């Protein structure tokens with residue numbers, strides 16, 4: 001199989017995984033996933049991201065309690081919290097910090113899928129009532145924005161990819 005075909009098939013297989021077995025995720029896998037995150041493109045290559053790798057059960061449970069739409073953390077083996085720092089971004093624009101860190105997040109989701117793990121984006125930004133507890137629980141310094149919490153774990157197999165292709169979303173020069 002050509003490399004491009006396997007990359008496309010990985011993209012097609014990625015889905016938000018909300019059902020985990022409860023098994024832990026190896027440090028080796030987490031490092032691979034973090035490397036993929038850092039391989040993302042960023043404006044002027046500023047890389048305005050920071051990653052918090054959470055593996056302690058107690059901390060995963062605290063995040064689970066604090067985030068209304070991240071209850072799957074109770075069975076996740078780990079989580080990566082992708083943060084962005086506007087001061088490290090091109091022109092120190094918050095928009096670039098968020099865009100660049102979003103690209104890193106997508107790489108993280110794809111890398112988890114490639115390793116046979118499951119993951120999903122759960123929102124922290126832009127909700128103050130979600131960012132505040134994440135900041136407090138993880139001792140995030142002032143000025144750093146927690147963008148998301150990405151639970152990672154071994155999938156039970158219940159979650160499947162959706163077919164989201166819509167011809168009517170594609171336009172020509174005449175819209």
Ligand SMILES: Cc1cc2nc3c(=O)[nH]c(=O)nc-3n(C[C@H](O)[C@H](O)[C@H](O)COP(=O)(O)O)c2cc1C
Nearest residue numbers: 014015016017018069070120121122123160161162
């Ligand atoms: C910015 C953003 C915020 C999201 N927040 C949550 C969340 O808080 N909880 C959750 O269960 N899923 C969340 N999701 C996952 C979406 O619900 C999911 O990507 C969407 O339903 C499409 O499904 P798929 O990822 O399986 O293709 C979020 C996704 C994005 C991109």
